Amino acid sequence: MVPNQSVFKDESKLDINYIPQKLPHREKEQRLLSEFFSFILRCPERMAQRVILTGDVGTGKTALAQHFGANITSEANKRRIKFRYVHVNCREFRGSLQTILHRAVMAFRPNYPARGYGAEEVLAALMQVLDEEEATMILALDEFDSLIEKEGSDAVYKLTRLQEMRQGKPQRLSFIFIMRNLDATAQLDESARSTLQRSIISLTRYGKPQLIDILSDRVALAFELGAVSEDVVDLVAELAYSETGNARFGIELLWRAGKYADAENAGVVEPECVRLAISSIVPSLRRSELASLGLHERLFLLAVARYFKENEEVYAALTEIEKTYAVLCEEYGETANSHTQLWNYAQYLTKLGVLRTEVASAETRGRTTRVSLPTIPAVELERQLSDSLTQNGRRD
Template identity: 45%
Template structure:
């Protein structure tokens, strides 16, 4: 980025158009946003560019390009209308706004796997090719598209795959020493001095190393600190971390759940109950809808019709919380099967029952 010279007056800028990091090293490369804004402001000053950095987690916006673009536009125009435009129209509006403001933006689409699942090739194709419709104009929108799994590109058409795979940065899993360094930095920011022994940091890093996931490691340390607070302990101990590990499944993290609406939670609760009761891998859509209606009655909510329930299921599938597949043998006709592989059904049931009871 910094190696690109500032463009001569009146000439298109030479910012990189897109990069595709793949893997799990997101804790340092793309968070927190504040540090990236400061870094890009320094770079912009060096290049004499009016430059902004915007970070969007696609899963939080249910893999909807419309919602993502609306969020980006409202960064510059807070009073922009909530509805009335298609995603393609929003993309043209965004480029027009950037041109009017003489502004360049670097847009990071984090966890773009959900965008691929929800909308296939069309959205990413439009994002990466839209500026080719305006030859001679500066390239004001540069993209960083983050995928957790490179295999998700296989769901895209060849043209989109070709465009995205020009600049791929593969990010391997974090090693134990790297996780220890990250945890040490975070503990210095979040905990009082001398409350997290070095052996505890090493223990957390060892537990998180098989998946190489810094988010999981940070979650373990945070939860371990909560257990220590509850006990009134002077420092975080290994048993606090063990208790945290026993309670943490990725799908139960706040980052996954905070964007679910009430009926998505009720559908997920219904699915968990059916899977737990039947001790099965998958449940039919029909069985889940029956359990969903019972959950609605339990919480004094009006249940939604099948079409709306199916939309909620698709949203949950896009976030990775549940999976869907068509039935094969053993079922009458073709039906949709729903499953959960990210955590035990009993854990999800208990978590949702607790969450919904607090709401009540």
């Protein structure tokens, strides 16, 4: 271990605003988006497009749109086409159409007054500016749901029917509407909804193998070589997968785990750092849950905590935990329960969300139950359980 050596090579690569050069497992959607807007490079001003991008939290909607925006801008620059990609998070502007459009105008007129003018005036100004500059724009409206909530059908109608008010003029403004799902559009009246829903790209949740690829890419960019093992990436991917396949959650978890590793001057990100990190994001074991556990359930859980505290591993075979449990029973003057009973405890604690269990094929014969402690730091759990066993006596 080298003192004061950070595990990070470049932690900005884990920042929420960082747009990676490649987006693993979103190649098809990238191609589709490029195809929808290919006219901008071929025949700008001849047509405009509206595309809806939907998907759960952390499925890469924002990253996909911004990645596409950067690519098309660079391609347009090469071809000397006057084009701007403007990405606005509607929630940041409390869903106000006027403020959102003001952001778009600012791309060309940074000193355009922010207040005192209605959305329609700002929209007209935007179109005038685009005409003056002879430019086209893709306006990506992220968290579009909040604009629908705040402004309703009128606002959507203004945006989608814009070109009809400009008959015979060049078509300069296209849209990407980004939202989790189409539920919010149910509030819109029929005509506004029909103008909105034309081209829809739905991003499906990432599976665990996909999350492993995404996280591995980020690890290579952000961490020093060898600072994050494959097992740790696997653990983070597992956690992100359980959080509805949320890649952003996984990336944030990596960053936090790295911070814990640096704070401990560990030199590498250990599974315990991930447990500490996740306990700072999601609630760990509640005291009430702990109090509801019987003596042997607590002893079993203490065995799990002690095992992971002493072994820098992500998974442990139930039989390994059983050995630690036997030692603990001796320590506390209790008769150890059977393997089947321990298996029951593991299942119950999994249901509570404290442990995670999975069945793995053993190398030699049969199947073995593997236990992991994904969300609670082993040190913290051991302390809590030891306290509770001392305070409450050894009652069942």
